[in-house]
Amino acid sequence: MDKNEALAWIHGRSKFKIKPGLERMEWMAEKLGHPERRVPAIHVAGTNGKGSTTAFLKFLLMEQGYSTGTFTSPYITHFNERISINGVPVPDEDLIALIKKVKPLVEEAANLPIGEPTEFEVITMMSLLYFSEKTVDIMILETGLGGRYDSTNIIHSLVSIITNIGLDHQDILGESYAEIAEQKAGIIKERAAVISGVDQTEAKKIVEETSKERSAPLFRLGEEFSITQAEDEQSFRYKFHHEAQYQISMLGDHQKNNASLAITTMDILKESGWMINRSLYGQALLKTWWPGRMEVVRQHPYTLLDGAHNYEGTLALVKAIETLYRGRTIHVIYGAIAGKPVKEMLNMIKKVATTVTVVTFDFPKALTKNDYQSIDAGLVHYENSMDAYEQVKQEAAEEDIILCTGSLYFISEIRNLFD
Incomplete structure (x- = not known):
């Protein structure tokens, strides 16, 4: 074996x-x-x-x-x-x-x-x-x-x-x-x-x-x-x-x-x-450190990963962003799974986000393009994490922040881009 x-x-x-x-x-x-x-x-x-x-x-x-x-x-x-x-x-x-x-x-x-x-x-x-x-x-x-x-x-x-x-x-x-x-x-x-x-x-x-x-x-x-x-x-x-x-x-x-x-x-x-x-x-x-929890994985552009996978986690994330990065331009890349209050969580994230991009990542319960569009038809969607990050990186200014958040399974996938 x-x-x-x-x-x-x-x-x-x-x-x-x-x-x-x-x-x-x-x-x-x-x-x-x-x-x-x-x-x-x-x-x-x-x-x-x-x-x-x-x-x-x-x-x-x-x-x-x-x-x-x-x-x-x-x-x-x-x-x-x-x-x-x-x-x-x-x-x-x-x-x-x-x-x-x-x-x-x-x-x-x-x-x-x-x-x-x-x-x-x-x-x-x-x-x-x-x-x-x-x-x-x-x-x-x-x-x-x-x-x-x-x-x-x-x-x-x-x-x-x-x-x-x-x-x-x-x-x-x-x-x-x-x-x-x-x-x-x-x-x-x-x-x-x-x-x-x-x-x-x-x-x-x-x-x-x-x-x-x-x-x-x-x-x-x-x-x-x-x-x-x-x-x-x-x-x-x-x-x-x-x-x-x-x-x-x-x-x-x-x-x-x-x-x-x-x-x-x-x-x-x-x-x-x-x-x-x-x-x-x-x-x-x-x-002490722990991967995928307000983790800085790249300095240029400044990129954060946080597994805010439920309502309370999203509240904590939004509070942290407001405290630590107030006034900064935040580009969010978001991946969620079924069974979560995604509409409510996205609405919270939009309070601190300049742009929001959503992803269907490689996981059986990951939300699809149709799932996201039923929540907000205006969301920009990608079928994989790498394409989403590369596009957002191209559009972000040097001083901007890219925040990847949502399901821990999504964080696990996108973190591989930085290893």
């Missing part, structure tokens, strides 16, 4: 099929000797900010000398990055070896009442197996969708982080903030600390009630810990069990919130006995 065959097998699982329940994960875990129990874990859920919060936490832990495994989704540059240790993606040979270990179980399960595991379940189990085999000090797992029935929820986490709650994947998670919050809060474990950046009233109440029911100490941004803007745009003052001023490289006020969740998690680990030196926080935060 080579890598192409390995990936073809993974992608041949039920990619977009949702199978509620943890029965398949629990069955595979038992067969593999419960790798999820061998490594201390931090669990991250939320509508937006999971990847960035995980990145901040990874750099903070690595700066302390801890070997840190991360399981993230989707990938931006290549598949292997979804399973990484200290920021290094799983090597191809290890990836193939992991598949060879889980493949017989997947085939066996297909003939049982529990049924064949989905693609995400398979990749989750591979990550747990990899981290346990490599004996990392700690692992950080992002949920794929929701939390309560997400395949990652077989772990017994030291800390559960809920970044925020927004209206996304409503066909699966529920129509209201409260329903979605109930799914995300499903990662909260008995007596395990909860770090929350949730500010929506209904959702916040659900997180508070669930934490209380499970005797889980709750630490909320804006209450138990807080941040305030410092003089420098990229700096903020943090206050919890210590007070300090920190600076980050990642752009946007929302990244300061994400950084504060990670810092608070570190302080909670320190209180529980982990050897942690707070003086190392600052340099770790400055080193």
